Amino acid sequence: MSAPDAAAIRAWLTARIGDVDPGRPLHETGLSSRDATTLAADLGRFVGRTLAPTLVWQYPTITALADHLSDVDPAAEYVPLPEDGEPIAVVGLGCRLPGGIDSPEAFWRFLDAGGDGIGDVPEGRWETFAPAEDLAGVPARGGFLDDVAGFDAAFFGITPGEAVAMDPQQRILLEVAWAALEHAGIPPSALRGSRTGVFVGLSATEYGSLTMTDVTGVDVWSGTGAAASIAANRLSYLLDLRGPSLTLDTACSSSLVAVHQAVQSLRRGESELALVAGVNVLLSPGITAGFQRAGVLAADGRCKPFDAGADGIARGEGCGVVVLKPLRAARGDRVLAVIRGSAVNSDGRSNGLTAPNPDAQVALLRDAYSAAGVDPSSVDYVEAHGTGTPLGDPLEAGALATVLGAGREPGRPVLLGSVKSNLGHLEGAAGITGLLKVVLAMTHRRLPPSLHFRAPNPHIDFTGLRVVAAGTDWPRYSGTARAGVSAFGFGGTNAHVVLEEWPSFPPRAGDGGPQVFALSARSAEVLRARAGELADWLAEGDLPLDAVAATLAHRREHLPVRGAVVAERRDDVVDALRDLADGRGITGDDPAGAPVFVFSGYGSQWSGMGRELLGSEPAFRAEIDALDPIFRAEAGFSLRDALQRELPDLAATQLTLFGMQLALAALWRAHGVTPAAVLGHSLGEVAAAVVAGALDVASGLKVMAARARLLAEVDARGGGAMAVVELSAAELADFPGVTIAVYASPIQCTISGAADRVDAVVAHAERLGRLARRLPVG
Numbered sequence: 061m062s063a064p065d066a067a068a069i070r071a072w073l074t075a076r077i078g079d080v081d082p083g084r085p086l087h088e089t090g091l092s093s094r095d096a097t098t099l100a101a102d103l104g105r106f107v108g109r110t111l112a113p114t115l116v117w118q119y120p121t122i123t124a125l126a127d128h129l130s131d132v133d134p135a136a137e138y139v140p141l142p143e144d145g146e147p148i149a150v151v152g153l154g155c156r157l158p159g160g161i162d163s164p165e166a167f168w169r170f171l172d173a174g175g176d177g178i179g180d181v182p183e184g185r186w187e188t189f190a191p192a193e194d195l196a197g198v199p200a201r202g203g204f205l206d207d208v209a210g211f212d213a214a215f216f217g218i219t220p221g222e223a224v225a226m227d228p229q230q231r232i233l234l235e236v237a238w239a240a241l242e243h244a245g246i247p248p249s250a251l252r253g254s255r256t257g258v259f260v261g262l263s264a265t266e267y268g269s270l271t272m273t274d275v276t277g278v279d280v281w282s283g284t285g286a287a288a289s290i291a292a293n294r295l296s297y298l299l300d301l302r303g304p305s306l307t308l309d310t311a312c313s314s315s316l317v318a319v320h321q322a323v324q325s326l327r328r329g330e331s332e333l334a335l336v337a338g339v340n341v342l343l344s345p346g347i348t349a350g351f352q353r354a355g356v357l358a359a360d361g362r363c364k365p366f367d368a369g370a371d372g373i374a375r376g377e378g379c380g381v382v383v384l385k386p387l388r389a390a391r392g393d394r395v396l397a398v399i400r401g402s403a404v405n406s407d408g409r410s411n412g413l414t415a416p417n418p419d420a421q422v423a424l425l426r427d428a429y430s431a432a433g434v435d436p437s438s439v440d441y442v443e444a445h446g447t448g449t450p451l452g453d454p455l456e457a458g459a460l461a462t463v464l465g466a467g468r469e470p471g472r473p474v475l476l477g478s479v480k481s482n483l484g485h486l487e488g489a490a491g492i493t494g495l496l497k498v499v500l501a502m503t504h505r506r507l508p509p510s511l512h513f514r515a516p517n518p519h520i521d522f523t524g525l526r527v528v529a530a531g532t533d534w535p536r537y538s539g540t541a542r543a544g545v546s547a548f549g550f551g552g553t554n555a556h557v558v559l560e561e562w563p564s565f566p567p568r569a570g571d572g573g574p575q576v577f578a579l580s581a582r583s584a585e586v587l588r589a590r591a592g593e594l595a596d597w598l599a600e601g602d603l604p605l606d607a608v609a610a611t612l613a614h615r616r617e618h619l620p621v622r623g624a625v626v627a628e629r630r631d632d633v634v635d636a637l638r639d640l641a642d643g644r645g646i647t648g649d650d651p652a653g654a655p656v657f658v659f660s661g662y663g664s665q666w667s668g669m670g671r672e673l674l675g676s677e678p679a680f681r682a683e684i685d686a687l688d689p690i691f692r693a694e695a696g697f698s699l700r701d702a703l704q705r706e707l708p709d710l711a712a713t714q715l716t717l718f719g720m721q722l723a724l725a726a727l728w729r730a731h732g733v734t735p736a737a738v739l740g741h742s743l744g745e746v747a748a749a750v751v752a753g754a755l756d757v758a759s760g761l762k763v764m765a766a767r768a769r770l771l772a773e774v775d776a777r778g779g780g781a782m783a784v785v786e787l788s789a790a791e792l793a794d795f796p797g798v799t800i801a802v803y804a805s806p807i808q809c810t811i812s813g814a815a816d817r818v819d820a821v822v823a824h825a826e827r828l829g830r831l832a833r834r835l836p837v838g
Contacts, residue, residue, distance in 0.1 A: 064107055066130035067736075072106050073122045082122035083252060083300070084217055091116070103129070123252075145433060147398040148323050149390035149562070150499050152244025152383030154236040157493065158203035158376055158483050164243060168500045170482070171508035172531060177203045177483045178362055178374055186345040188270065198349045201361025203376030203484030208232065208341050215582050216298055225285030227267035229339045230294055232379045233260065237295055237335055240381035245394065245615030246333075248299050257303035257331035259322040260292040261315030261338035263488035269344070295335065303331040309488070310553035312445075313404075314338060315380070316491025316545065317555045320402040326386050333389075338489030339379040348375060358448065363485060364512040365446035365478040366453050366520060366527050373447045376484025380492035382499070395562040397499045400542075401432025407552030414550045416452055421459035421546075424554045428544065429463070432558035436464040438538040439474060439558075441507055441528070443494040443545045446478025447485055448512075454519040456546070464544070465524025472537050473526040477510035491547030491555060498543045502561045505534050505541070573676025574628045575609035576731075577637065580619040584643065587621050592641035595634045605633060614732070654736035657725060657751060661742025663835065665717045670703040673723075679730030683723040687757065691719060694761040711768035714743055718764045721747040722757065741802075743767065781818040784810050786830035795821050810835070 064072070070082060076099070080089050086096070096116035104111035107129050112118075119125045153164040158177030161167045170177070181200045211231040213223035223231065241248050268286030272278060284290045288307045296305040304325055310317045315338025322334035342348070351357050351373070358364065358372035387398055405424045407417035429436045442464065445456055457476070464474045479497045480486075486493050501507050513529045516522055534541050541561035548554045579594065581587035598608065605628075625636035673680040684700050691699040695715050702716040721744065725735075740748030743764060750760040774780060782801065785792075786808050789800060797817040802810035808831070811821060818834070825832035 064130070066126040069103075069107065069126040069129050070122055072103070073125060076102070077122070080122070081217065082126075083249060085120040086116055086122070087120065088217060145401070145431070146327055147387040147400055147560070148326055149385050149387045149393065149395045150382055150397045150399065150559075151385055151390055151393040151395060152240045152242075152246065152381075153396065153496055153499060154238075154240030154243055154381040155379065155493070155496055156205060156232055156236050157378040157380070157486075158205060160206055161378075163239070164496070164500060167496065168504060168508075171479070171497060171500065172504070172506065174509045174511060174531070175482055176362075176511060177376070179204055181342075182206075185343070189344045189346065195345055198345050199352055199357050199361060202342060202348075202374050203378070203486070204342065205232075205377055208343075208377070211235070212582075221279070222281040222285070225271060225279065225281035226294075227265070227285055227291070227341075228343070229262060229264070229267070229341050229379075230285070230291050232341070233291055233337055233339045233381075234295060234298065236339075236379045236381050237337060240335065240383050242616065244383040245611055246383065247615065247617045249617055251333065252300040253302055255303045255330070255332045256296075256299075256301040257322060257325050257334040258292045258296045258301060258305045259318035259325075259334060259336045260295075260307045261309075261313075261318040261488045261492065262288050262291050262307050262340070263309045263311050263314050264340055264343070264347075266341075266344040266346070291339065301335075303334070310555075311549035311551050312485065312487050312490050313547040313549035313553050313555045314488040314491070315493075316495065316547035316557060317404055317549075317553060319382070319384075319399070319492065319495060319557055320404050320555055322384055323399055323402050323557075326384060332385070334384040335381060336384060336492065337379065337381040338486070338492035340377050340487045340489040342375055342377045351375070356449070361484075362512055363446070363448035363478065363480040365444060365448045365481055365510060366457060366476060366517050367448065367513045368515040368517050369512075370448040370450060370453055370517060372449055373480070374484035376480070376486045376490075378483065378486050378489055378493065380489055380496045382492065382495065394564075397502045397559050398562050400434055400558045400560050401428055401430075402555065402557040403427035403431055404553065404555045407554065410552065413552070416455050416548060417552070418455045418459050420552075420554060421456065421548070422462050424556050425459060425463040425544070428556040428558055434542060434558055434560070435538075437467050438540075439464050439542045439544055440535050440537050441475040441477070441498070441501075441541075441543040443498050443543065444476050444478050445490075445546045445548045446476070446480055446510070448478075448480065450519075452548075453517055456548075457517075457520045457522070457525060461521060461524050468524050472535070473522075473524050475507060475526055475528050475532075475535070477507065477528040481511035481513075491545065491557075494545045494547065495557060495559070498545055498559055501534065502541050502543070502559070503564065507532050507534055573672075574626050575605050575633075576613065576624055576626050577609050577633060578612050578616075578618070578622065578624045579640070580616070580622045582619050582621060584621050587623055588641045588643055591623060591637045595637035595641060598630060598637070599634045605630060654734060657728070657735040657738045657748070659721050659738065659740040659744030659747040659751075661740075661744050662714055662717065665707060665713060665720070667707055670720050670723070673727070674700070674703060677727055680723050680727040683726035684719070687719050687722060690757050690761060691715070694758055695765055709772070711765075711772045714768045714771070715761065715764050718743055718747055718761070722750060725751045779815055780812065781815040782810060782812045782835040783818050783822050783833060784808065784835060785821055785825045785832045787821070787825055792821070795824075 097113045100111045100113050100115045119128045155167050156162050159170050159175055161170055178201055182204055186195055208228040211223055216234055265288050271282050271286055292305045292307045308314050308318050319336050322336045325331040326334055356372050358374055361374045363373050364370045403424050405420055407420045410417035442460055479494050507528050509531045510528050513527045543559050545557045579587055579590050581590060623640045625640060627633040627636050688699050699719040707713045738748040738752045746760050746763050749755045750757055788807050798811050798813040798821055800809045801812045822832040
């Protein structure tokens with residue numbers, strides 16, 4: 061007996077363990093060490109060989125166990141081809157920022173409009189740490205998120221108890237990283253087991269002072285919930301990512317240093333894809349109070365980069381994530397921009413631990429542009445560290461003028477800006493937020509304004525420099541948009557990243573015709589919300605519908621609760637999605653597996669069937685063209701011609717229906733729908749056998765032709781009839797001369813026989829008030 065395949069092993073494990081996510085570690089379902097050992101022994105008996113008792117630790121999910129034990133060849137090992145200086149593609153963005161920003165699109169609208177996200181600290185935020193009287197005089201203005209506590213723990217399979225113990229920065233990071241992968245068109249499940257690196261910049265660890273101070277309140281989740289390292293590690297764990305997983309803390313440069321590390325990892329071949337993030341949440345008033353006493357904070361709670369009135373920073377919170385790939389590996393992806401190079405260094409022994417070093421900044425810039433192979437004088441724009449401090453701004457501007465401003469033609473200054481003017485200083489997330497801004501500006505070919513610049517700082521020589529005080533088109537001095545992003549840690553770690561635009565190509569319109577718009581979520585409530593959002597977005601946009609449908613079908617995670625609409629015109633798609641948003645058409649997923657194809661019998665045909673599909677579905681048309689020569693050879697007529705005219709005689713109609721069923725099955729498979737099983741009724745049995753591979757097409761057609769010929773002979777003799785009646789087999793035993801053709805249900809049968817005998821049964825059933833209907837035959 062052959063060993064069970066992966067599907068059989070998955071079915072056995074599901075029956076044994078229960079209906080659980082096959083990609084979720086089994087210990088999360090409550091499987092104990094003893095249970096795991098017993099499971100390995102029982103599973104060994106099922107597959108017919110002794111298994112190690114530690115098997116479940118080595119292969120912790122149903123999918124991993126099934127693939128391992130079925131001897132499935134593993135995916136081809138990733139063989140990196142390192143190339144020094146290879147551009148790194150930015151293929152996805154995610155963000156959650158002050159001002160209600162929860163998407164790259166919302167961030168761009170905010171930036172382009174000159175949005176200001178500074179506001180008061182949310183009510184109750186700081187009172188957890190200190191009584192109200194101690195907060196008197198602590199500046200309460202900054203860039204705050206609307207909600208740092210909300211978290212969809214169930215979506216990630218995290219228990220409520222563990223979620224409470226998790227630092228809000230970990231929670232936010234998970235949600236924004238998922239959104240960034242969606243923006244990239246990469247289903248997270250496609251990354252399982254891959255060499256995907258996670259690089260997170262995070263410099264605040266205040267949550268642990270809440271959860272770890274009271275020893276009596278510490279539980280099993282407190283340690284991982286408070287640890288900074290777990291921010292990156294948890295993301296790698298939940299998505300089963302096997303590349304480097306690092307949380308970096310270099311203070312205000314943390315997330316841009318994370319970008320640098322990711323670029324190096326991708327170029328070395330250590331990672332094949334990287335998720336790079338920065339996250340910062342202002343939970344405690346302590347750092348704010350400390351900054352105030354050090355004279356770091358602006359009196360009005362706003363950063364005013366390079367302005368004469370610059371008097372300090374405003375603190376901010378938020379999260380940004382970028383998805384990176386080597387450019388060669390990004391074929392088929394939407395490339396938003398490319399990273400040409402980066403550099404990191406330290407101030408060394410400057411004029412104080414937290415004092416910047418202008419010489420170090422000059423060296424950093426030279427290193428970065430040398431690594432990128434970019435002439436500094438060709439750079440159009442720099443997203444500066446730009447904190448708006450009396451000391452920092454002049455030193456930074458001086459370094460920029462030395463390296464990027466030298467040798468420029470008149471009228472081609474280095475343009476400067478800082479997103480801190482919009483959001484405040486996001487500290488550990490500051491660098492990634494600036495990078496997000498630059499990528500969005502490149503894709504929109506426009507530089508948004510840097511706020512609060514009214515008069516130039518008199519301590520800055522602006523020769524060769526100009527602040528973007530009003531939104532402007534990107535100048536493209538060299539013909540290609542180029543920019544730098546800077547971030548400087550207050551302990552002296554400096555980072556600079558060089559970006560360049562990449563040509564964008566609008567999605568090509570397809571062949572038209574109806575499209576399937578598939579949506580999914582983990583709950584019906586969320587699915588309805590997503591349907592409504594998509595409807596609004598489509599109503600306002602002009603992106604080709606087939607591109608949207610293809611992305612939803614092939615570049616999204618397909619979650620358990622699902623809904624779909626089929627439409628051709630934009631207005632119809634929008635209306636159908638709004639119906640879905642109202643709760644109509646939502647279904648639950650059967651986690652047991654794939655769909656089943658059911659092939660009907662004679663009688664399901666209609667005049668004109670297949671004609672629209674021939675015109676609108678290339679896969680259907682290709683299958684008909686492939687079947688046509690076989691039909692000509694075995695049946696003596698053209699299948700394509702039969703579908704394009706009125707249906708022929710009984711025999712040819714049956715064969716045409718058979719061909720139609722084979723082409724429909726091929727169409728579904730072309731769209732990625734593969735059946736777990738096939739069923740057929742009457743002539744559909746033959747189509748099912750062909751689709752399952754039990755018969756080839758020519759053999760199936762011979763069976764069908766012989767069947768059709770015999771039925772045609774019966775039809776030619778006349779006198780026969782068929783009917784469906786709501787009578788049981790026992791009741792039909794009283795009517796000799798009538799044969800049960802189909803046992804449709806315990807109380808319904810399809811009968812055949814001489815016309816008068818069939819009519820007698822129909823009349824009997826009608827007298828009883830039951831269903832009775834003669835079927836058209838011939």
